[in-house]
Amino acid sequence: MRNVLAIAWRDIRSVFVSPIAYVVLTGFVLLGGWFFFNMLGQFNRTLAMYSGIQGYDTTWMNLNDAVVSPLLHNLSIVLLIVVPMTTMRSFAEERSNTTYELLFTSPVRVTEIVLGKFLAGVTLVTMMIGMTLIFPGILWVYGNPEMGLIVSGYLGLYLLAIAYVSVGNFTSALTSNQIIAAMSSLVILLLLLVISWPAESAGPTVKAVLVHLSAVDHFNTMARGVIDTRDLVYFATFTATFLFLTHRAVESARWK
Amino acid sequence: MIEVKSLTKAYGSFAAVKDISFTVATGQACGFLGPNGAGKTTTMRVITGYMPATSGTVAVDDFDVFEQSFEVRRRIGYLPETPPLYLEMRVDKYLSHVAKLKGVARSALAGARERVIEACGLDEVATRLCGHLSKGYRQRVGLAQALIHDPAVLVLDEPTVGLDPAQIIEIRELIRGLATERTVVLSTHILPEVAEICQKVVIINTGRIVLESDIESLTAAGSLEDEYLKAVSGEQPSRSVDAHTTVPVRSTDA
Numbered sequence: 001m002r003n004v005l006a007i008a009w010r011d012i013r014s015v016f017v018s019p020i021a022y023v024v025l026t027g028f029v030l031l032g033g034w035f036f037f038n039m040l041g042q043f044n045r046t047l048a049m050y051s052g053i054q055g056y057d058t059t060w061m062n063l064n065d066a067v068v069s070p071l072l073h074n075l076s077i078v079l080l081i082v083v084p085m086t087t088m089r090s091f092a093e094e095r096s097n098t099t100y101e102l103l104f105t106s107p108v109r110v111t112e113i114v115l116g117k118f119l120a121g122v123t124l125v126t127m128m129i130g131m132t133l134i135f136p137g138i139l140w141v142y143g144n145p146e147m148g149l150i151v152s153g154y155l156g157l158y159l160l161a162i163a164y165v166s167v168g169n170f171t172s173a174l175t176s177n178q179i180i181a182a183m184s185s186l187v188i189l190l191l192l193l194v195i196s197w198p199a200e201s202a203g204p205t206v207k208a209v210l211v212h213l214s215a216v217d218h219f220n221t222m223a224r225g226v227i228d229t230r231d232l233v234y235f236a237t238f239t240a241t242f243l244f245l246t247h248r249a250v251e252s253a254r255w256k
Numbered sequence: 257m258i259e260v261k262s263l264t265k266a267y268g269s270f271a272a273v274k275d276i277s278f279t280v281a282t283g284q285a286c287g288f289l290g291p292n293g294a295g296k297t298t299t300m301r302v303i304t305g306y307m308p309a310t311s312g313t314v315a316v317d318d319f320d321v322f323e324q325s326f327e328v329r330r331r332i333g334y335l336p337e338t339p340p341l342y343l344e345m346r347v348d349k350y351l352s353h354v355a356k357l358k359g360v361a362r363s364a365l366a367g368a369r370e371r372v373i374e375a376c377g378l379d380e381v382a383t384r385l386c387g388h389l390s391k392g393y394r395q396r397v398g399l400a401q402a403l404i405h406d407p408a409v410l411v412l413d414e415p416t417v418g419l420d421p422a423q424i425i426e427i428r429e430l431i432r433g434l435a436t437e438r439t440v441v442l443s444t445h446i447l448p449e450v451a452e453i454c455q456k457v458v459i460i461n462t463g464r465i466v467l468e469s470d471i472e473s474l475t476a477a478g479s480l481e482d483e484y485l486k487a488v489s490g491e492q493p494s495r496s497v498d499a500h501t502t503v504p505v506r507s508t509d510a
Contacts, residue, residue, distance in 0.1 A: 002356065003356070003357060006353060006356040006357060007357075010342065010345075010353050013345075013349075014342065014344050014345070017344050017345075018344055097340070097341075097342075098336045098337070098338040098339070098340040099340045099341070099342060100340075101301070101304075101306050101334070101336045101340050102334075102336075102340035102354065102357070102401070103357070104305070104306050105304040105305055105306050105329055105332065105334045106329060106354075106357040106358055106359075107326045107329040107330050107357075107358065107359050108357055254306070254307055254308065255307075255308060
């Protein structure tokens with residue numbers, strides 16, 4: 001555990017002593033703020049417009065459907081692009097430096113290295129998502145959104161981001177080139193996003209498999225306010241699988 | 257003590273090291289010589305457990321580097337060809353980080369750090385970023401990280417490269433001091449360095465050992481330069497060294 005924390009702590013520090021963390025956090029919150037501002041504005045205009053119509057029932061309109069849910073979906077797409085950029089360094093940089101030799105000649109297990117790198121990645125996405133909590137906070141202060149839905153949606157987004165980190169770590173462990181690492185994890189994540197597209201025209205079994213594999217479908221369920229154990233199990237197995245693959249990738253690289 | 261037995265290491269179909277064997281006794285400093293690409297770095301990487309051997313075994317203080325890798329790693333300090341620095345870290349923080357990885361107890365950590373900072377002459381740069389250091393200081397930080405857990409065995413890949421003459425003398429003194437109770441293997445291209453620091457020399461060429469001898473009997477026969485050139489050009493040493501020494505001479509030709 002001490003080794004895991006030492007490795008994670010070093011990685012986190014290295015991100016914060018360079019401009020990386022500040023650029024990533026600012027950019028993420030800036031984009032989130034832009035989405036939030038515009039969706040809220042749109043909601044206000046629509047609400048004002050419909051309220052002007054006498055006898056029109058506006059109770060179907062709510063903050064959750066109009067603001068929170070689309071905000072989370074947009075953030076999930078931004079994360080899809082940003083997480084590979086933050087995780088691409090994790091193994092690739094150490095491999096292109098000689099620090100890989102330091103790690104692998106120290107009494108540290110591969111599992112500890114993988115978990116340390118993963119923990120550092122998770123810490124950064126925790127900060128990124130944590131900072132966007134200001135948006136539901138504003139809604140909570142000035143409106144009355146349904147908190148349960150926000151909690152479940154945010155949990156979904158967080159689990160999704162953690163899963164992204166595990167993929168980013170995996171591709172980074174395969175190469176010493178950071179751009180190859182980032183591009184490969186972007187491709188894997190995008191494919192997983194759209195893997196359910198052929199589901200409509202497929203047979204029932206294939207359809208069920210494709211829909212189950214698609215990360216975004218599980219996130220959708222949670223963004224709608226449903227915390228289903230199936231989705232939790234999906235994210236847990238997804239992350240565990242990629243952590244295992246990372247472990248194998250790191251181990252096998254030493255034998256070449 | 258380091259025991260290398262019929263070690264072969266191949267990268268794909270290319271064998272970088274072919275069936276080499278040698279031993280370095282405790283308290284002995286062994287100079288590892290050879291032209292570029294001879295297999296010195298590869299051999300050192302196998303000894304330190306960084307990469308597994310294709311065949312053959314390596315034992316450090318009677319622990320097998322593959323089977324009991326952690327026992328070996330705790331006992332070895334390794335300075336790779338390029339010092340393994342995190343350029344965005346401060347020297348003192350970097351050394352603390354390495355100490356944690358090497359398993360130095362929390363209570364002993366500050367002491368260990370101060371000890372190597374002093375030993376390697378890093379007081380002035382302790383709070384500077386590794387990335388801002390000159391080549392010579394980076395080399396010293398690299399040596400400091402290899403010493404931080406007070407290892408019984410030191411493997412140094414060209415430890416004096418990039419240092420100025422005064423620093424070279426200091427670092428040689430330091431290594432010679434360390435070698436009194438430790439086992440040291442160091443590779444270098446500077447032949448007088450071997451004569452100064454080491455009691456034993458192993459010359460490797462195209463992946464094979466061409467000469468293994470103790471330094472006294474070797475220099476008694478002629479200059480180290482001549483012996484080296486003979487060994488790497490494939491000629492036999494000028495005479496059998498066996499008669500003068502307890503160390504068996506192996507001159508498997510290249």
